[in-house]
Each structure stands twice: as structure tokens, then as C-alpha cells.
Amino acid sequence: MVGDLRVARYRSVRQRSERLCAPLAPEDHVPQPVVDVSPPKWHLGHTTWFFETMVLVHAVPGYRVFHERYGFIFNSYYESVGERVQRVERGALSRPTVAEILAWRVHVDQAMQTLLGGAMSDELAARVELGLQHEQQHQELLLADAKYILGMNPLAPSYDPNGLGAVDLQTEHLAAHTDQPVWHRWNGGPCDIGHAGEGFAFDNESARHTVHIAPMALRDSLVSNAEYLAFMADGGYQRFELWHSEGWAWLQGLAHRAPLYWQPDPEHPGGWMHYTLQGLMPLAPQAPVSHLSYFEAHAFCQWAGWRLPTEFEWEALADRFDWGQRWEWTESAYLPYPGFSKATGALGEYNGKFMVSQMVLRGASFATPPSHARRSYRNFFHPPLRWQYTGLRPARA
Structure with a gap:
């Protein structure tokens, strides 16, 4: 059996x-x-x-x-x-x-x-x-x-x-934003982070350990296309003060200053289309913005007066909101947890040797296979990359 x-x-x-x-x-x-x-x-x-x-x-x-x-x-x-x-x-x-x-x-x-x-x-x-x-x-x-x-x-x-x-391609751009988003509050204090209990986890999700998280709040909904359009309309891609220096340098090489797959709508001046797995479609205002680099996610939060959460803040509050439509950028560098140990042999090369110069993403995405996501999962990419289904959920004090 x-x-x-x-x-x-x-x-x-x-x-x-x-x-x-x-x-x-x-x-x-x-x-x-x-x-x-x-x-x-x-x-x-x-x-x-x-x-x-x-x-x-x-x-x-x-x-x-x-x-x-x-x-x-x-x-x-x-x-x-x-x-x-x-x-x-x-x-x-x-x-x-x-x-x-x-x-x-x-x-x-x-x-x-x-x-x-x-x-x-x-x-x-x-x-x-x-x-x-x-x-x-x-x-x-x-x-x-x-x-x-x-x-x-x-x-x-x-x-x-x-x-x-x-x-199901219809789920690629489901609406995920409400006019009155809820901010979930963490009142401050210790929180256990990392994989616990039975079931599979990658080695980078261990060892489970305790971190102190200061008081903060995390929004229940992802940033939408409409919100990101407001950032663009206010000169978000032209205002150097919103960007990391490395991000500003990356920005100078972009052919189009917009999220990946966006393009101006030739039939509607000021409007936008974006490429989806169903082909080219009008941009859905209430769908979560997608295919952002870490640099873009950070600049948006600077403009909005918010910030990206740390991966620990995200994990502490993840049971209070729905997640899984987009991989969510965090403000955390991809580093080993205390007590992290690599396996011997070839399997030891799986995660540990990439723990430098990358940022952590949390959650899952439209493209994540069923049953593969969990709260402690740590994805990681270099800051300029955005071909994955990446978005952002803002945090604030």
C-alpha cells in the first residue's frame, strides 16, 4: 500500500x-x-x-x-x-x-x-x-x-x-484589492520562525528559531495595478530619490519604464495593455500588480509612505490574510538561519551556496503547483529579476 x-x-x-x-x-x-x-x-x-x-x-x-x-x-x-x-x-x-x-x-x-x-x-x-x-x-x-x-x-x-x-488561466489576474484594505497589527514581541512539525521543508527553512519583531502592520491585500499606475503617473520612474542607487542604475537600461509585460494601449491614449498567458489583454485595475523587480517594489513603497515587510514580519502574520497569488518581495536578504546546516555531497549545493546578494520572497504564486506552498517557504531572487510572478504587500509602523 x-x-x-x-x-x-x-x-x-x-x-x-x-x-x-x-x-x-x-x-x-x-x-x-x-x-x-x-x-x-x-x-x-x-x-x-x-x-x-x-x-x-x-x-x-x-x-x-x-x-x-x-x-x-x-x-x-x-x-x-x-x-x-x-x-x-x-x-x-x-x-x-x-x-x-x-x-x-x-x-x-x-x-x-x-x-x-x-x-x-x-x-x-x-x-x-x-x-x-x-x-x-x-x-x-x-x-x-x-x-x-x-x-x-x-x-x-x-x-x-x-x-x-x-x-486555469483565468486565475492569473484575479482581482485582489479592495477599496478599504485591512491592516493586520503585530503588537511587538518574540515570534518563532522557520519550519516546524512534520512534512517536507527545504533546508533553508531551518533551523526554527525565535526573533523579536517590533510593532508593525501588514496589509491584507496586495498592491494593485491601479495603485501602481498612480505611482507611475506621479513620476515614480523619474524620481531618483525613491530608488536605491543600484536600482536607479538598473532603471536607466529599461526600454519601457513599467512592469514587465506592460505596454501602452495604442487605441486608448494613456491606457495600458499587458501580456498574459491568454495573450495581450487590457490591464485589469484591481488585479495585483505583477512581474516587479525588488527595485520597483521598494521604490513604490517609498513613494506610498510604506515599506516592504521583513520575511519574519510576513511569516508572523501570514495566517491572518490570504496569500498565494504572487510571490511577495520582502526587505530581507537571503541569509542562513541560525543553526543552518548543509547536507553532505551534491545535495548540499541545493540552497546554501546561493545565500549572498539575493532578496527573499514569501508566499507563492499563480504558477506554484498545488500543495507546494507553505508559510515557511523561502524563495529568493536577485533584485533586478522580475520574470516570475512577483508582487508586493506593504508594511507600515
């Missing part, structure tokens, strides 16, 4: 990746418009490489790898595993084809299901669970990457006009 449940969960996660790619043409699987965006077929291959390299090679005596050179192509950043194609070159490879990668997935899935159906040690079960959570992370990235690939196309095509995929 336990083995059957393991196999069912494994199949469910793996099939979702393929369902996310189902609406895409083979040509959509290849481009890499910018270094931060990986081709969809690379995601399909990399998640398969993870199970083959991190699980099957270790756990199945005599396991035969599908192709001896695929490790070089689909290793992401694991120095201890060996050399690899550089990230910027992932979109330069026409081979292996999508069909060949799908055949590889079948090969690995058959071996994994045999493994999952038998007895497993706790260590091996934990490694498999990490692989599943890893694939769910890549599902979120895959959807955002597909949007960027299609969104940079002058044709502004719809991602899934025939409803073949794994997501």
Missing part, C-alpha cells in the same frame, strides 16, 4: 510537468531569450536528470543511464557532479529533441516506479521527496519561462488556447 501511494504521487508530479508543456509547439521548447529563462525542454530534461543522477544511480545496482552525455547537458549547477553546459547556452542546443527527452523520461519513470514499489530506507525516501519538490519548483519556473518566451514574441500568442495544460 505504501509503495502504491509513492508511485501515485510520483506519477502525479511527473505528469504535471508534461501537461504544462502540452500546449507548446516543439519550437516553443527551444528558445532562451535571456539567461534567466531556461527552455521548457531543458526543464523536462533537468528534472529527469535529477532523479537519474541523485536517486537511481545511487539506489539501483547496475542501473543503466539513458545517455552518457545527458548529464553534461542537464546538470544545472552541481559542481560536485561534473562539468556542464553553461546556463546561457541552454537555448543553443537543438538536440536532444523534445521526443528524445520524453523517451528519457519514460526510461527513468519506469525505473523509479519499480524502486518506489519496494522497501525504501528513510534516507532514500527523503531523497525521492526532495526530487519531487524539486520538480514542482521547476514546474513553477517552466510556466514563467514559457510566458517569457511567448511574451517576447511580437505575435503575443496565447499559451493554451485549447485548454490542454495544467493551469
Whole structure:
């Protein structure tokens, strides 16, 4: 029975990746418009490489790898595993084809299901669970990457006009703002932060520890497109005093001073359109603003007289409001918690070595797979990045 449940969960996660790619043409699987965006077929291959390299090679005596050179192509950043194609070159490879990668997935899935159906040690079960959570992370990235690939196309095509995929596109821009937002108050004092109890968590969510949080308030609703438009109309992108120095320098290189995917509406002067997975649409005023960099989120809060919350403030109050439509920028640098410990071997490279020069995001987003989000989850990106579904929830004293 336990083995059957393991196999069912494994199949469910793996099939979702393929369902996310189902609406895409083979040509959509290849481009890499910018270094931060990986081709969809690379995601399909990399998640398969993870199970083959991190699980099957270790756990199945005599396991035969599908192709001896695929490790070089689909290793992401694991120095201890060996050399690899550089990230910027992932979109330069026409081979292996999508069909060949799908055949590889079948090969690995058959071996994994045999493994999952038998007895497993706790260590091996934990490694498999990490692989599943890893694939769910890549599902979120895959959807955002597909949007960027299609969104940079002058044709502004719809991602899934025939409803073949794994997501409800109507939820991408649901209204999330009310005319009278509620501010949830923290009266000050200690708060336990980090993963607690049973269930999976990444190593960067531990160790659980206590922090002191000063009195503050956090808004129940995300900042909306209409609010962000007011910032823009008041010269938000032209007022250097609102921006970090590095943010102001980044701003000078923008072709359009607006959130990613926004463009002026040619038929309505002063109006805006934005690219969504359903194609180009009029901007929805009450929908949460999305695809902001940390620099933009910070500048908006400076203009509004608010600030971004720390990740600890966010976690302390997260049970008082709905979250999950956008990854929410915080004012916290991505650093290890007290007592943080990396795993030994290749899996120790998963999170710890990225704890520098990045900012923490909390919550989840429209693109996050079901059941993958939790209150203690720590996402992290460099301040200029905004191709993910990133927004902001303001804090104040």
C-alpha cells in the first residue's frame, strides 16, 4: 500500500510537468531569450536528470543511464557532479529533441516506479521527496519561462488556447484589492520562525528559531495595478530619490519604464495593455500588480509612505490574510538561519551556496503547483529579476 501511494504521487508530479508543456509547439521548447529563462525542454530534461543522477544511480545496482552525455547537458549547477553546459547556452542546443527527452523520461519513470514499489530506507525516501519538490519548483519556473518566451514574441500568442495544460488561466489576474484594505497589527514581541512539525521543508527553512519583531502592520491585500499606475503617473520612474542607487542604475537600461509585460494601449491614449498567458489583454485595475523587480517594489513603497515587510514580519502574520497569488518581495536578504546546516555531497549545493546578494520572497504564486506552498517557504531572487510572478504587500509602523 505504501509503495502504491509513492508511485501515485510520483506519477502525479511527473505528469504535471508534461501537461504544462502540452500546449507548446516543439519550437516553443527551444528558445532562451535571456539567461534567466531556461527552455521548457531543458526543464523536462533537468528534472529527469535529477532523479537519474541523485536517486537511481545511487539506489539501483547496475542501473543503466539513458545517455552518457545527458548529464553534461542537464546538470544545472552541481559542481560536485561534473562539468556542464553553461546556463546561457541552454537555448543553443537543438538536440536532444523534445521526443528524445520524453523517451528519457519514460526510461527513468519506469525505473523509479519499480524502486518506489519496494522497501525504501528513510534516507532514500527523503531523497525521492526532495526530487519531487524539486520538480514542482521547476514546474513553477517552466510556466514563467514559457510566458517569457511567448511574451517576447511580437505575435503575443496565447499559451493554451485549447485548454490542454495544467493551469486555469483565468486565475492569473484575479482581482485582489479592495477599496478599504485591512491592516493586520503585530503588537511587538518574540515570534518563532522557520519550519516546524512534520512534512517536507527545504533546508533553508531551518533551523526554527525565535526573533523579536517590533510593532508593525501588514496589509491584507496586495498592491494593485491601479495603485501602481498612480505611482507611475506621479513620476515614480523619474524620481531618483525613491530608488536605491543600484536600482536607479538598473532603471536607466529599461526600454519601457513599467512592469514587465506592460505596454501602452495604442487605441486608448494613456491606457495600458499587458501580456498574459491568454495573450495581450487590457490591464485589469484591481488585479495585483505583477512581474516587479525588488527595485520597483521598494521604490513604490517609498513613494506610498510604506515599506516592504521583513520575511519574519510576513511569516508572523501570514495566517491572518490570504496569500498565494504572487510571490511577495520582502526587505530581507537571503541569509542562513541560525543553526543552518548543509547536507553532505551534491545535495548540499541545493540552497546554501546561493545565500549572498539575493532578496527573499514569501508566499507563492499563480504558477506554484498545488500543495507546494507553505508559510515557511523561502524563495529568493536577485533584485533586478522580475520574470516570475512577483508582487508586493506593504508594511507600515
